[in-house]
Amino acid sequence: MEREIEEGRAKIMTLEAEIRTALDSLSPDTLDVINESALHSGHAGDDGSGESHWRVVIKAASLDDMSRIARHRAIHSALGPEIIGRIHALAIDIQ
Numbered sequence: 001m002e003r004e005i006e007e008g009r010a011k012i013m014t015l016e017a018e019i020r021t022a023l024d025s026l027s028p029d030t031l032d033v034i035n036e037s038a039l040h041s042g043h044a045g046d047d048g049s050g051e052s053h054w055r056v057v058i059k060a061a062s063l064d065d066m067s068r069i070a071r072h073r074a075i076h077s078a079l080g081p082e083i084i085g086r087i088h089a090l091a092i093d094i095q
Contacts, residue, residue, distance in 0.1 A: 014051075015051040015054075015083070015086060015087075016033050016035060016051075018083055019033045019054065019056065019079065019083060020033050022078050022079045022080060022083060023056065023058065023075065023078055023079070025078050026058070026060045026062050026063065026074065026075070026078055027060055027061070027062055028058050028059060028060040029059045029060060029061065030057070030058065030059040030095060031056070031057070031058050031059075031060075032055075032056070032057040032058075033054065033055075033056055034054065034055040034056075034057070035050070035051065035053070035054060036053045036054060036055050036089075036091070037050050037051055037052050037053045037054075038050070039053065040052065040053045040089070051086070051087075052087065052088040052089065053087075053088060053089045054087055054089070054090050054091070055090075055091040055092075055093065056075065056090065056091070056092050056093065057093040057095065058075070058092070058093070058094055058095065059094070059095040062074075063075075063094060068094075071092075071094050072092055075092055
């Protein structure tokens with residue numbers, strides 16, 4: 001579920017929404033962005049933000065002809081260093 005939080009007049013996009021928006025560049029047929037941070041509460045990498053551990057389930061024709069490593073690189077590239085820098089763990093399931 002994509003969410004935006006409105007503060008005053010400006011809307012602040014949640015990390016989930018930022019991930020979805022970034023991965024739209026891959027034209028996915030299916031895209032699930034799952035926040036798994038609660039499963040890792042108190043563990044290493046839990047920064048207390050509630051947005052540290054993510055799982056992406058994606059099916060995109062643009063990834064079909066790529067090797068597994070190239071697919072993961074394409075996803076990381078689409079997310080960009082700003083988003084990747086805010087994530088402790090990213091599980092990627094490519095269908």
